[in-house]
Amino acid sequence: MADNRTMAQLLQAPTEGYEDAIVIPEINANFELKHGLINLVQNKQFFGHDKEDPHAHIRYFNKITSTMKFPNVPSTSEKLCLFPFSSRAAQFGLRNEPSSDRINMMTCKSKFINKFFPPSKTTNLRNEITRFQQRFDETFYEAWDRFNDLLRACPHHGFSELHQLDTFYKP
Known part of the structure; x- marks a missing residue:
């Protein structure tokens, strides 16, 4: 089968495969992350250094996110929205996930721990x-x-x- 694309089309970078690995289930409510909440989660950010404890980071993240509740919003959705803000290292690690491997909160924590606690x-x-x-x-x-x-x-x-x-x- 012949490729009928022009030279300009062939030289364009692909745009597929850039979806987020973390997929937030659809939220049927008026939901917005406030800057104060994001700052609170970023207060003890995890960078992936050898001396950092990923288990302590997960405990801190769970402690912070257990104190919030948005009406009609599942807590897992809240946590999935916030987790990338809690760790620069997690952001990098999750960006490397194939977009076909959609991540829920349990697999997100599991991948995080396995990456930083081999x-x-x-x-x-x-x-x-x-x-x-x-x-x-x-x-x-x-x-x-x-x-x-x-x-x-x-x-x-x-x-x-x-x-x-x-x-x-x-x-």
């Missing part, structure tokens, strides 16, 4: 928890706080409470 990071933190020892110059309470910080850094560590206590109190 399995290797989980393995490293689990090993650090397993090898935990109180430092010579550290008080019991300082050690306990440090141990709990490690557990919070990897909320899906999978260690039972008994295993955690055994690890902390091991000789």
Whole structure:
């Protein structure tokens, strides 16, 4: 089949495939994101640096978005509208998603966590928890706080409470 496009048409950049990966379900209400709400979500923006905790970012985002309610607007729609404003790194990551892979809030959070908390990071933190020892110059309470910080850094560590206590109190 012959291509009957002119040279000018052939040289034009394609315009398909630039749809947003996040698709907001149709909202049958008068709904508008206010600047104050966007600023609140952007207050603790996630940039994707190594020392940043994506789980803490999701907890903060959920805390902020759980305080708002718009009449006749599903909370998932509100969250989907706001999430790209909460993270420069998430915006970049979601822009790279194929437009055919439409994202809901659960997959949005899942993709975000998987991008910024890969399995290797989980393995490293689990090993650090397993090898935990109180430092010579550290008080019991300082050690306990440090141990709990490690557990919070990897909320899906999978260690039972008994295993955690055994690890902390091991000789």
